[in-house]
Amino acid sequence: EADIYQTPRYLVIGTGKKITLECSQTMGHDKMYWYQQDPGMELHLIHYSYGVNSTEKGDLSSESTVSRIRTEHFPLTLESARPSHTSQYLCASSDYYLSGKLFFGSGTQLSVL
């Protein structure tokens, strides 16, 4: 069974705070992704990684950064949160070279006041 975890599940913070959203998977997947999704809207790719020390920006312009120091861990950091960052953030991973399926975490609902 797929195991991909995101914490926190919900986060309410004030403007200007630095935050890190955590994402971990125990499946040994090389490919990992961060998506942003507003209610009723499609997912937008923020960042992706094809392996350790490999990170790329997605299509959605974002003031966030990511790191991939270990295969299982892909944290997303917002240096200075703004109300426009209020959204749901979804982490995913893929075993592209096996079944190719995507596995999603439960998401982090972020509210910036």
Place this chain on the structure above:
Amino acid sequence: KNEVEQSPQNLTAQEGEFITINCSYSVGISALHWLQQHPGGGIVSLFMLSSGKKKHGRLIATINIQEKHSSLHITASHPRDSAVYICAVMNRDDKIIFGKGTRLHILP
């Protein structure tokens, strides 16, 4: 124009009906995904296709590479099938492009 188009955007049907959701794309792809998202819930991968047809329980997914089109079918639909169904394609650069989703509501 979006690179991945789904239709319909919204679909309401009676329990037991046969459901078809369509996905058309305009880019070269290496694979196509069908995903399911329940309200307030996470996203579950239903199928990954690169050709032909796949079946899992009451769900069937087909893809026609030449026509750049895929369909997701649900037989004997049930209220618990109510969800948003998302088509996503992986392009030749290994980037995943999502459709806007089809909101399905099955009435008991």
